[in-house]
Amino acid sequence: xxxxxxxxxxxxxxxxxxxxxxNRGLRDAGYxxxxxxxxxxxxEIIQAIIDEGAETVLISRTLGYGVAEVLARFIDLTDAAGxxxxxxxxxxxxxxxxxxxQELGFDAGFGxxxxxxxxxxxxxxxxxxxxxxxxxxxxxxxxAGYSYEVRHNRIRELLGRITPLILGWAEGxxxxxxxxxxxxxxxxxxxxxxDHEEPEEFFAEYPKYCEESVRNFYEKGLLHxxxxxxxxxxxxxxxxxxxxxRRDLQTPHLQHKLxxxxxxxQYGTGCPYMDIAHIKASExxxxxxxxxxxxxxGARTEGLxxxxxxxxxxxxxxxxxxxxxxxxxxxxxxxxxxxxxRGLNSPETVVLAGKIGANLTKINxxxxxxxxGTDPARxxxxxxxxxxxxxxxxxPFDVVTNEELCGVPAHKALAGMLIVAHLxxxxxxxxxxxxxxxxxxxxxxxxxxxxxxVDFNVAxxxxxxxxxxxxxxxxxxxGFLTQTEDRVQSSASTAFHASLAAMxxxxxxxxxxxxxxxxxxxxxxxxxxxxxxxxxxxxxxFGHSRMQVSxxxxxxxxxxxxxxxxxxxxxxxxxxFVQALYDxxxxxxxxxxxxxxAGVNTVVKK
Amino acid sequence: xxxxxxFAYVLDALDIETLLVCTSxxxxxxxxxxxxxxxxxxxxxIVFIRFQGSGxxxxxxxxxxxxxxxxxxxxxxxxxx
Numbered sequence: 001x002x003x004x005x006x007x008x009x010x011x012x013x014x015x016x017x018x019x020x021x022x023n024r025g026l027r028d029a030g031y032x033x034x035x036x037x038x039x040x041x042x043x044e045i046i047q048a049i050i051d052e053g054a055e056t057v058l059i060s061r062t063l064g065y066g067v068a069e070v071l072a073r074f075i076d077l078t079d080a081a082g083x084x085x086x087x088x089x090x091x092x093x094x095x096x097x098x099x100x101x102q103e104l105g106f107d108a109g110f111g112x113x114x115x116x117x118x119x120x121x122x123x124x125x126x127x128x129x130x131x132x133x134x135x136x137x138x139x140x141x142x143x144a145g146y147s148y149e150v151r152h153n154r155i156r157e158l159l160g161r162i163t164p165l166i167l168g169w170a171e172g173x174x175x176x177x178x179x180x181x182x183x184x185x186x187x188x189x190x191x192x193x194x195d196h197e198e199p200e201e202f203f204a205e206y207p208k209y210c211e212e213s214v215r216n217f218y219e220k221g222l223l224h225x226x227x228x229x230x231x232x233x234x235x236x237x238x239x240x241x242x243x244x245x246r247r248d249l250q251t252p253h254l255q256h257k258l259x260x261x262x263x264x265x266q267y268g269t270g271c272p273y274m275d276i277a278h279i280k281a282s283e284x285x286x287x288x289x290x291x292x293x294x295x296x297x298g299a300r301t302e303g304l305x306x307x308x309x310x311x312x313x314x315x316x317x318x319x320x321x322x323x324x325x326x327x328x329x330x331x332x333x334x335x336x337x338x339x340x341x342r343g344l345n346s347p348e349t350v351v352l353a354g355k356i357g358a359n360l361t362k363i364n365x366x367x368x369x370x371x372x373g374t375d376p377a378r379x380x381x382x383x384x385x386x387x388x389x390x391x392x393x394x395x396p397f398d399v400v401t402n403e404e405l406c407g408v409p410a411h412k413a414l415a416g417m418l419i420v421a422h423l424x425x426x427x428x429x430x431x432x433x434x435x436x437x438x439x440x441x442x443x444x445x446x447x448x449x450x451x452x453x454v455d456f457n458v459a460x461x462x463x464x465x466x467x468x469x470x471x472x473x474x475x476x477x478x479g480f481l482t483q484t485e486d487r488v489q490s491s492a493s494t495a496f497h498a499s500l501a502a503m504x505x506x507x508x509x510x511x512x513x514x515x516x517x518x519x520x521x522x523x524x525x526x527x528x529x530x531x532x533x534x535x536x537x538x539x540x541x542f543g544h545s546r547m548q549v550s551x552x553x554x555x556x557x558x559x560x561x562x563x564x565x566x567x568x569x570x571x572x573x574x575x576x577f578v579q580a581l582y583d584x585x586x587x588x589x590x591x592x593x594x595x596x597x598a599g600v601n602t603v604v605k606k
Numbered sequence: 607x608x609x610x611x612x613f614a615y616v617l618d619a620l621d622i623e624t625l626l627v628c629t630s631x632x633x634x635x636x637x638x639x640x641x642x643x644x645x646x647x648x649x650x651x652i653v654f655i656r657f658q659g660s661g662x663x664x665x666x667x668x669x670x671x672x673x674x675x676x677x678x679x680x681x682x683x684x685x686x687x
Contacts, residue, residue, distance in 0.1 A: 228674070237680040244682075271673035273680070277617055310674045485654035487623075487665060520651045522673055524619045 006123055007054035009036040009045045011074060011091075015062035018092060022058060025116035031123065042074045046081045054087065056123050059106075061093040068104065075105040090122055142262060142360070142507045143396040143430035143471045150422070152467045152561065158568040159422040166423055166577045170384050174606045175599065176302050177382045180209045181347035181389065190355040193320060210303025217305055224297075227317060230273075230308040235325075238273055242329045245280040251331055254286030254532065256539045261501050262335065262508040263535065266477065268293025269522050270311035272322045276329045281525045285532040289335030289359070291510060292326065294318045299343025300373060300598045304352070314522075318349055323356045335359045340386055341400065342372035344599050347385035354393025360432075361390055363397045363424070366416030366586050370593035371403040376581035378599035383420070387429045396430035398473050405480065407441040407592030410460060411563030416586040418564070419577065421470060432471045432507070435460040437497050438480035441592065448556065453482060454500060458549055459556035461504050466561060474501050477512035487514040487527065491534035499538035503547050511535055613670055614678035621653070622666040631655055634662025642666055 010016040016038045023035045034052050078084040092110035101109020108122045121128035150156035187202035207218040216222040265282040267275045279290050295315030308321040337360035338353035340346045350361050365383045369376035390397050399420045401413035424431035437457045443449040448456040478497035483490040491514045501509045514527035571580040587593030628634045642650040647668035654665040671677050
């Protein structure tokens with residue numbers, strides 16, 4: 001059968017772009033088309049339809065004034081010419097909508113936002129079925145394809161000395177955190193728990209390793225002061241909300257034509273319901289992954305609570321029910337990271353996240369112990385256990401350098417990150433390097449960002465790539481301390497940093513919301529959407545364009561590597577990684593890093 | 607079936623953004639808060655304000671739901687929405 005012949009005609013003095021796009025789509029789909037120039041009188045268009053023997057006619061009218069009269073007259077003319085019965089006629093334009101088209105006698109009308117596919121469906125004479133993107137997004141292991149080879153000879157040798165030092169030091173040591181993780185691992189079966197089977201043995205054993213406030217919960221039912229339990233009725237309402245949110249949900253590809261970076265949004269409003277609302281909005285606006293942020297007191301508390309809990313301040317409490325409910329609300333393909341990097345529940349959080357179904361976790365020693373308040377010895381013992389569980393549950397984990405925000409210079413923070421990453425890889429893990437893209441105290445004082453926010457961040461990526469073949473996920477969030485409370489400035493800043501990350505072809509980024517710098521209240525969902533939209537626009541603007549790395553960035557990268565090597569040399573020479581943390585080799589008190597106190601003296605021999 | 611109050615559809619907060627004609631940031635703040643009060647909002651904060659030239663660019667926020675509250679939007683399905 002010969003292809004259907006379609007005639008396209010702008011019934012407009014000037015505008016014909018939309019018709020040209022549709023013409024290309026139709027031709028690609030195998031149709032024979034004839035496209036007429038703008039500004040022809042209707043009579044000429046009618047004659048062309050007759051001469052060409054077109055079966056379908058697509059008229060466009062961009063200008064809004066007089067649209068009804070012009071289009072009605074055109075239909076009258078097709079009647080008068082005796083072709084109306086054998087030709088299907090549709091109209092499209094900014095002032096057109098299906099009801100108007102029908103009223104004027106057209107077979108179809110396409111308004112703003114219509115797609116080429118819709119028009120082709122009309123030409124085919126079939127109903128248009130809107131395509132929803134239910135395909136799995138790139139879920140994937142961000143660490144795939146990386147060898148973790150240390151490319152820099154001297155640094156390879158130093159890391160090769162430090163990793164056995166750490167493992168040797170930790171040999172035979174344990175902590176309440178490690179013990180709780182073992183109880184969770186052995187006595188808490190997620191399948192049985194999901195089948196509402198009470199883990200009695202777990203509840204009998206677990207509180208023994210918790211501090212008093214958490215024991216009071218398990219033994220006396222006392223909740224943390226800022227929390228309350230949801231009711232079953234609440235749960236049913238939440239399920240209905242998630243169903244509604246899913247009904248028409250599309251998950252767009254934010255990166256335009258790029259493959260990387262994967263975009264992560266952090267949630268943690270305190271309330272799992274509100275978190276889910278943030279997650280559903282993030283998914284709808286193209287976030288590829290979400291990160292669970294827990295309250296800071298949770299990191300300083302020995303033990304995890306239980307039950308479906310809401311919390312009145314920042315950070316959503318880690319409990320099996322909270323994580324499970326959030327996990328169940330995620331779209332197929334949304335990556336989910338549960339952070340476990342800074343406190344007293346690190347290994348158990350990894351176990352719980354792994355059992356419930358997280359894709360990724362976050363493990364750290366240097367930031368957690370120098371910038372987040374946990375005792376270095378305790379976090380070292382716990383992090384080793386956490387890494388082993390991450391290996392068991394096949395979760396890659398990022399290693400962040402947030403101690404930079406305390407004032408630790410980048411080269412020291414990167415040295416600490418590489419020590420933990422090398423340790424992680426040696427234990428069979430898949431660490432992801434998470435340098436900060438930030439306006440840190442170091443550069444505020446040193447002036448490295450006086451001219452631009454680009455070169456120093458580029459230097460970090462260059463340095464890391466020169467040292468190790470590992471995935472890179474700048475965070476967290478990108479643009480830290482560059483954003484203000486101004487929605488536009490904040491979104492723009494994030495978008496610029498995201499575009500820089502894309503040009504550097506990093507694997508993933510964590511982005512802020514437009515409320516990043518606002519501390520007066522909770523982040524709103526609208527602010528989150530604004531930033532996702534801005535990032536999307538950045539990717540659209542730059543596409544595959546690439547920047548030229550400046551001589552300054554190259555010079556700073558070289559200096560960073562030199563400084564980093566000196567730090568590793570000092571740690572190796574100390575012969576004791578944990579002592580190096582206490583002694584400030586990876587960030588000193590003068591630089592704003594203080595060895596944490598939470599969990600001090602809790603490391604014991606097995 | 608009762609029709610939900612229109613505020614039930616607001617997930618968390620309303621941001622009101624405008625330029626207030628005033629002579630200083632302080633005056634802008636006062637006017638912004640007065641505006642929120644006049645509109646009937648109670649849980650209000652100024653997220654961003656900058657006085658420059660002829661007035662104050664302001665981003666005023668009224669929280670209708672804070673995390674942990676009972677959210678009216680959870681009842682929308684019961685209301686047939």
